Amino acid sequence: MSHPPATRIVELRKLLQTASYNYYVLDAPTLEDAVYDKLYRELQTLEQAHPDRITPDSPTQRVGEKPASQFVSVKHNIPLYSLENAFDRADLEKWQERWQRVEDAPQFAYVCELKIDGNAMALTYENGVFVRGVTRGDGIAGEDITQNVKTIRSIPLRLALENPPPIVEVRGEAFLPNDVFDAINADRAAKGEQLFANPRNAAAGTLRQLDPKVVAARQLDFFAYTIHLPQGWTVPAAPAAAAQLDLLAAMSPPRATAAADLPVADLPTTQWGSLELLKQMGFRVNPNRQICADLEAIEAYCDAWNEGRHDLPYMTDGVVIKINALDLQEMIGFTQKFPRWAIAFKYPAEESPTVLKKVTFQVGRTGAITPVAELEPVQLAGTTVSRATLHNADRLAELDLHEHDTIIVRKAGEIIPEVLRVLPELRPVGATICQMPTHCPACGSQLVKPAEEAVTRCVNSSCPAILRGSLAHWVSRGAMDINSVGEKLVAQLLDAGMIKSIAGLYDLNVHELMTLERMGQKSAEKVVEAVSQSKSRPWSRVLYGLGIRLIGTVNAQTLSEEFPTVEALAAATVESIAAIYGIGDEIAQSVNDWFQVPENQQLIARLRAAGLQLKGEGKSTTPIVETAITGKTFVVTGTLPTMKRDEAKDYIKQAGGKVTDSVSKKTNFLVAGENAGSKLTKAQTLGLTILTEEELVALIEPQ
Template identity: 35%
Template sequence: MHLAREIEGHNYNYYVLDNPVVSDEEYDHLMARLTLLEADHPEYRPVNSPTTRIGAKVPSGVKTVRHSVSMLSLDNTYSIDELKEWQARVTDALDGRQPDDVVELKIDGVSCSLVYVNGRLTSAATRGNGEEGEDVTHHVRAMRSVPLELRPVKGVAIPSLLEVRGEVYMDRRDFELFNRARQEAGDDVFANPRNSASGALKLLDPAESAKRKLRFFAHSFGRIEGGLVLLSHWDFLTAARSFGLAVNSYSRLCVTFDDVVAACGEFQALRSTLPFDVDGAVVKVNSFADQRLLGETMKSPRWAVAYKFPAFQATTVVNDIVVQVGRTGVLTPVAELEPVACNGVMVARATLHNFDELERLGVSKGDRVLLERAGDVIPKIVKVVERSAERIVVRKVPTDCPSCREDFICVDEGMVAFRCVNPECPRQLERRIVHFASRDAMDIEGLGDSAAAGLVDQGLVRSIADIFSLSADGLLSLGSFGPKKADNLIKAVSESRSRGLSRLVFGLGIPNVGIKASRLLARRFGTMDSLMGASLETLQDVPGMGEVSSKALIRFFTRPETCRLVERLREAGLVMEETETAAKTSLSGKTFVFTGELVKYTRGSASALVRALGAEVGAGVTRETDFVVAGPAAGSKLKKAIDLGIRILSEAEFEEMVNGQ
């Protein structure tokens, strides 16, 4: 079909040529049109239509794939001197002749191998241990930067077999957006794009991994059979690009060693401006004849080497290791450091994440440690570089809470976390107050870190509800409040009573329930009582509420101290209803029907979203249906909708409509 080719052509322009000619919206429209056409004429659907990119979930776990040619790793060099030594060994082995080299960027991603048989993508696997990797075909098919079929090149036969190798990675921008969305949903964030990419390839559902917008760069091959004769690596890169595979444009053909050094220097200087993470350059001998002469060791080829860029690192001394108590009682070890500049920022603290990590690093007070900070990522301790003479061995896990000294410590289910479960723990209360008063929650100005600490330490506030009975005299007695400041806080507290249910729910700090989920919960249930009485099934119906967060929410609301708190807040006059009601939306009373597969939503979450906006979800298409949302593989419902002249929405249009509410 012409349209299918046009869409793949746009993918090629975007990912391979880096020169998009249509906007994302136009692209989505083309996809929606193709979906409609194919639903009408399934007989014309091409085997590798772009609508087939995201397939069904993988029913069982990972499948192991044996590589037909081992995927070797590269030896590393860490300085120009070491690189020079490598070049000298190569020249020696070639009887004094210095070969041409190709220098490429070393993308910090997940190495994968893609197999094309007669030009069609048939399978894909991760590098794994080099001999065996994991089957990731369904994820790689979903990546728009990977052609499902190689582009024909005039005068060049498509090889009967091409096993191409490269890196699956995530753009930094996509990574940041993805992490922000996770944070808003109350989920854990990923430390860096590579972790997120590698985690995506382990998921069972390609629609889920597609959300991370994985990309692929080809950099080498395992096997080429039939139809293509290549003499050098440079030829390979050129051929790969013309077949429609994305090849990183930062590749340089170098004749002298000085050119190699210059290319490495150029790439290193560009490093922080690139849209993706790189950790070095790769230098490869260009001619395949020379590569064969040089051969390989058991582990790595002799004709290629990695030149690792110096990381954004610094060393400093650990002044202390303290345990922080969060608002949910989670205890986190934190290293307090002798302040040091690292990648342009002064670093004085570094989280150790959890006690397993603390033990793994074996770090203790007085040690000199190596710090690393890449991009905007939080600094982390890589390793201990020098043990302190008088080591103070840190207990693996504290036996009591550093704030309340209660022995109430328990391992959190399924996590490597420890938690103080004392409901009256002062430090937890302090963090909960700060969260309750934060801008996205009850927005109480003047109730930040220091005010909260003062109120808790002086015993003026023993529960969040006490905030609403603060008096000017009480505040003045703290010493840190003058008359004006005290007045302002009392006014701000009073105003916050009418913020409404969604902000209140978020402010309560329920584990795994972020701002977005709080809003949807408030819209769905309308009142605090109705939310507190909700069943597991109805909760799971709300977008963004999985089984874990739904159970956590029920646990939270059945705790006696939560019930007491809610009662006291009610007595204090807080509005326990949603102020922005669903009835106000322009979609109320409308009926939606879903057909085909959705990428960003499950059928359940899309339906719940519609209901939250006061609209209905119909099972079948009738004259009463207002909108039909059609995804890939839409069937008879779509046809009926067309016949009845009902408005058809692509998933993107649906999302836009819903977000506009």
Template identity: 40%
Template sequence: MMKKNPQQRIEELRKLINEHDYRYYVLAEPIISDYEYDQLVNELIQLEKENPHLITPDSPTQRVGSDLTNVFNPVVHKIPMLSLSNTYSEEEMYEFDRRVKEGLPRGEKVEYVCELKIDGVSVSLRYKNGILVTAATRGDGTTGEEITNNVKTIRSVPLSLRKPSSLKLNLDDIEVRGEIYMEIEAFKKINEERELNGEKTFANPRNLTAGTIKLLEPQLVAKRPLKIFVYYLYSETDELSTHFENLKILSEIGFRVNPNYRLCKNIEEVMDFCNEWEEKRDKLPYEIDGVVVKVNSLKQQRILGNIAKSPRWAVAYKFKAKQAKTRLKKIIWQVGRTGTLTPVAELEPVFLAGSTISRATLHNIDEIRRKDIRENDIVVIEKGGDVIPKVVEVDLSQRPKDSQVVKLPSKCPVCNSNLFRPENEVAIYCENNLCPAQVKGRIEHFASRGAMDITGLGEALINLFVDRGFLKDYSDIYQLKEHREELIKIERLGEKSVDNLLAAIEKSKEKPFDRVLFAIGIRYVGAGVAKKLADHFKSIDALINASEEEIESIHEIGPSISKSVKRFFSDKNNLKLIEKLKKAGLKFKIDEIRITSDKLKGKSFVLTGTLSSMSREEAKEKIISLGGHVLSAVSKNTDYVVVGDNPGSKFDKAKKLGITILTEEDFLKMIE
């Protein structure tokens, strides 16, 4: 018998290993022992080591890379990853059914597919010629972050697709979407190990999953037992007809599809499915928080379209929040980054909806008095939206004789400074801006993902740096590079992690003005308000010098925001912080787009849908550079509406008003 050449044996081994991976991780039906499987893998590793020119990205040996991921590059979703509207009752589900039928041609039959709503993290997987090329997070729905190296470590994600002979589709260029999650028992085990090692435990499986897929080292990701269920298929090369068929196709080509889905002929059958799984949810090994209901016909989905960031053809039926009873041991007061004191209930630990709860929010003193919550009471807690624990009510029938009425503190519990309570406000505040709790909170907000997005600078490290004197305020973040040698010597940090942190700090300087404005932490100025202020005033200096009336002239900006902005910039310490951040190189003005031509002079454009050749922001900049204007809403004064994939209601309005509609191809020709 002739000995096979290395390439033949390598291809044979890869095929065998992929088949066994599919049987073990997708079907849960292994047909060989772990030892036999390891022998195949070891033989492949050895052959590839001897023949490195034969290694390919889809080889089973390439699941866990050794390279660090220093940057999660942006990925523009060709079709936006929309979020679902939520419903909470049968009445709302019937209302959804009515809207669907009204949105379709009269007399059309509607079928629905019901799937369990996995409480995990959404991911998009792109395959070309049957090979996984890109994995990305949902992000803001339009642009996500590439996490390919980390996703490849999840064994239930195929690196190459199966091609059964019965399948008539090519599927040469497809996108698959799914939910990465962790099972409850695996989550508990990780927390138990961390507790034994004296490490901070994770709040719930979803948080742990979200954190894991953004780790910088794929080898660490591979050690976490992540799994995936997929639920969406889009093909560039084939015409697909129904969602129900797509789920079957996904199973055939090697993906893990949750088996608990059902094709329903009407809304009554949908409600039967929802009620059935609300009863059975605790029997599952993973967390679900509801049922996703989708119109089955893809043609009908296209007719119904989307509204804002949600599809009209799908909805999430959310289960009622889970509740539990426990003893409220003590009420403590936490100080936030703006000095707000928030009462928190310390509870006897109780397991609820996938995690052990030992604390719950009490919101404010008025809420405590309204519900008559006292220390030592037996209280009912629930997870609001199955996420944030809160105290719902007191079980008065079990109120002990030693229950204690809660009193407002007279001094800050952290720095012992005076407290004040503004007129007509429920909240009370610590007046000391240098209160350590406020300092840590402001720095944490500044470094957070929605603000400066400094990867690696989390709560634990901020607490350590503040306590050791490296950080006295958030401007000191940009001076940490001067302390590199000292930081490296800190236990459990080291050269590699310190250099990664310093690189992330340097990269944060690229964030636009509105993100910086949000990051500096002006009370009432969230991300949306920061964008409005930045777009209107263009620079921090113009905002500092603006009057309250000028600030309030901006749409949806009221007196509370304008007074808060003026109060922030009247503080000399805050102005000093701004100057230090300017010197560090942060952006405190909007970069003006240079006009290179008057080709589009006097013409106004509205953009809707997703463009494949550029982002909406890039299209906007191109129009402005050619002398045109970009509007946020369609009106009679709009000259053109540029339409990409999955356009929203602006497209419909443009058709009604008879405005010229440009396809992406038309638009590209116009700006050439």
């Protein structure tokens, strides 16, 4: 329902002011950045259309809110302005047109820097010694967190200059590396504490810790990006040739422009020179920066890092674009809120707000009922998302979802959309709560939720949804690989009543198939041939195709080796199955339960009669040569110098070692390459032996 402009303006101001207070004063964010940006831009548009409604207290007329009060408030020597946002090429073009109206510069260049997703800080040095660290706060005043800043090891306590200026202020971003963030959340989960939503929130919470010891333990990092020097101070000379080489190395192929074509000035009269001076002073400066001659080069840089950022060891949500020449920056100046000479290009949101239309419920091949959120379509990480998983009944209840709620969705692992949280403050009056059904939406049978499980299930083995899922799994590539039978044909066969179980596929004939819509003789023959060929698939593939709960391809292979016939597996006790390395009690119970069901026993009998492979070769009888790693458990992580991870795992197995995917007290060795992440952190915490690829080879094949 739309509101009159005057009413909507008041409503938006209240929402934004409340969000700013919660974020800056209480350190308890209630709106995601993407939601705040969306509401802020809506308010901007309304105020531009109705300028008589603009008031001094509007969020569009001020930098921010008051800082939190648990630390001493300090006024910034120079205000910390926020940046205007751009979301596409058109926004960048408008920005360039605006600053050129202020100061026309026929010859100019830009510097592009990754926008680190952390917390801005201002650091003050007197005579080269660190004396104060202040958060951004509202841009005019921030919180004095000097003691906490001292714990960040990438921030020098003394500048690496022989003759430092009497006073200098450095701006930059404090952040948590991804692996450190994962380790912190893993530790909090083990202690039953609430998890941090993302690395930026974790960094903000860390900086506001009253105990510097806690801050030190969380291993914050810092990138410097701006420096303010006193007038008249002379920068130690840098060789001109080296400066030219650095400049050329930073250019953007194939849009590179010759250095002579750019207004190269002595350091530090350019943004690039300022970054080089910061490096000289002993600061970490992000290495992924680049000089760009025009918007085409900027666009190429942004596109490249939209893909490359996912391989970085820290979070970045965009690119900051600055005019390179500092004198041109000074001439262009500032608006009331932003510098005119810089802009932030924001990437498509990994998390984004949208509206829930309704919740539907899917029935899986094991009978699991999965609630699914049907959404107003939204762009998320470069794709359009209209559905998101809600996982199970517990998650649905935890979210307290109502129809037409405004929600935050994200891509878990950048693949599966899921609902992150609800914004109840935006909930329509009288909205209906979304709850799990009591009966199966496919067959009407009463649903069951075992007390020890999170999953709600349909236990009717004749449920058409379960059968459809079972058949789709059976014909899939990882199972029987019947490529002529897809989900569409499976649905046709079920709807026509031609098959009532997996075994029914092997009773199909050409004449029967030709009665289906759009099924000619050649197509029918192709289906029958493909089904017949699947009879040669090995016992491990058949076992996986049966769709026994908790049995994946790896477990199926393991079980088929330990129990070389279906009869042996069916007769096995829970204890004998659980005793196999990598199986365990829960999987063993699932397998045992499956074989106790009469309908499943009948299915095995029909598959045997159809001629499928229900026995294998078992374990290799070739004697294993004892090595230093025989029986030892390994985890492989990171990028190794010469081997792929799968190659390293096979190498370990061939030498008699065992490989698992998770680090635990039972792990003997962690083989770690570059960007090893949280597994390395956990291994270090547990005091495990950590090997390089070279050390692994030396251990297995000693000279």
